[in-house]
Amino acid sequence: MGSVKKIIIDTDPGIDDAMAILLALQSPEVEVIGLTTIFGNVYTTLATRNALHLLEVAGRTDIPVAEGSHMTIMKGTKLRIADFVHGADGLGNQNFAPPKGKPIEQSAAAFLVKQANLYPGKVTVVALGPLTNIALAIQMDPGFSKNIEQIVLLGGAFSVNGNVNSAAEANIFGDPEAADIVFTCGADILAIGINVTHQVVLTDADRDKLSRSEGKFAQYLCKILDVYFSYHHDAYDTRGVYLHDPTTLLAAVDPSLLTYTEGIVRVQTSGITRGLTIFDNKKKRFAEVTEWCEKPTVKVAVTVDAPAVVKLVMERLMNS
Template sequence: MKMIIDTDPGIDDALAIALAHALPEIELLGLTTVFGNTFVHQSSRNARYILDLLGADLPVAEGAALPWGATTYQPSANVHGTEGLGDLLDIPQIGQNAHESAAAFLVRNAAAHPGALVVCAIGPLTNIADAIKLDPHFATNVKQLVIMGGAYDIPGNITPEAEANIFHDIAAANAVFAAGFDLVMVGLNATHQTLLTADDFAQMAQASAVGQFIDEISHYYLRFYESVGKHDGCAMHDSTAVLACVYPERFTFIETGLFVDEKGATIADPSRPVCKVAMDVEGGWAVDLAKATIFDFGR
């Protein structure tokens, strides 16, 4: 499976990138970066740092710095840390970004691999919407777009109605939901069924430098979850979307068109193109597979 991950690393993004790189079913072609958990320049630096740690010589194409129509943006440092990777503050600048925008990178690779490229978007959907603007054939060239985002008929995680990735660019999300992708939405309905505990991260740390890195950055993330009253661990949001690309049979879906209202709620809209919404996942399986994949990394 040829894949590009559109990302805003981000603690849970780091685990998702490591998982995608390690899974033998995935051929990772590169990363595109977007604002979200961090400012976009931090997203790109973190993406290059993570790829270097993984020993993955892959391009990073920087994308949108702001939501559509916005003039400012402020990341949620209380969730991911001021630099995006928890307590790590001195993150080195390794390598350079690719010499094309994220939208151009996405469009070029989709055209080069028509019907074969899976895009896994685990940040705000601005780069995906920009790619639609750049090439009207982008949505049909892509084999499948799998997004981590949305909360379907359940409460959000940034406001009572909205999931964060969707909320950060409502206009872009609506453009994506209207574009006609073969689209899978892996939102809070599914991701809240996966739970990584401090013990899970400690087990990863026993495996390799990659596992130690993931454990180290998890401490900040777990403290955030505890600060909002969730003391039993953190949801495996972005990695669940990666797993949905490869193992859809482990998920239960409904099919519906989607619209994002002014509050950021993802709601059914039968007038829009039908997409799949993940309602359930085998949560224990997902966590065990992620742990085993990271534990075996480099062995």
């Protein structure tokens, strides 16, 4: 086994974020050196509260939490919040007691820049929400893209319909301008879209197995999963939930669980396709000079070993 990978999780908890964070803390391949928070499933203030709460549940209050942006990169404040998926509190309407901990003074972007400078080439960002904090870090420090080891992000709907509307996936739709900055920044980027995560399903039977286990994290998650299962049943007519965030986290833990293609990704920032991720496989050399020219390539996930991902999620949560 190689050396332990340092990761920062940029997160908007969120039920599947909670699962991903607890999974990360149960993964010996990675060391979580911080959580940064962003709007998405909930507003940023609540995301911070939930991140602090989850670290208390896990007994890991040594991990710092840096609060992120409360608005989009273009200073937009009309945010799309998915409380109808995750509950008004983001954690299945359990109304847990407020956490005792507080976020650090540094902003999420400043924390990201500092850690990338402190450990150049050694920090992976696992981005589970809109990409505002990452874009702010890129704007704050031109060296960030080269200092960061990798950005593994949950975002996009490559060659499939979105989950906000037919065109857009939720995280990209949350801040399309920020996403376009990140996709074209030149960092080593691995994008996990819903074309892949919709193949990874935690079934009702899996949830029953988790509830029968003695795993501390499994028991906690079973408390909060009801809302998430109900939403998936109503929206997709499925007896299970998609493991978007845990799949993305495991892509950082073990990239061999997925296969990838490489090309340029741009994000549509206006009109009815706002938030659309467009992939250029670079198979054709175009004569015209366009906004696609001279852009760096990124890796986009195309297949996933779904049974292996679910097995890892189950084992690690049940053995917590």
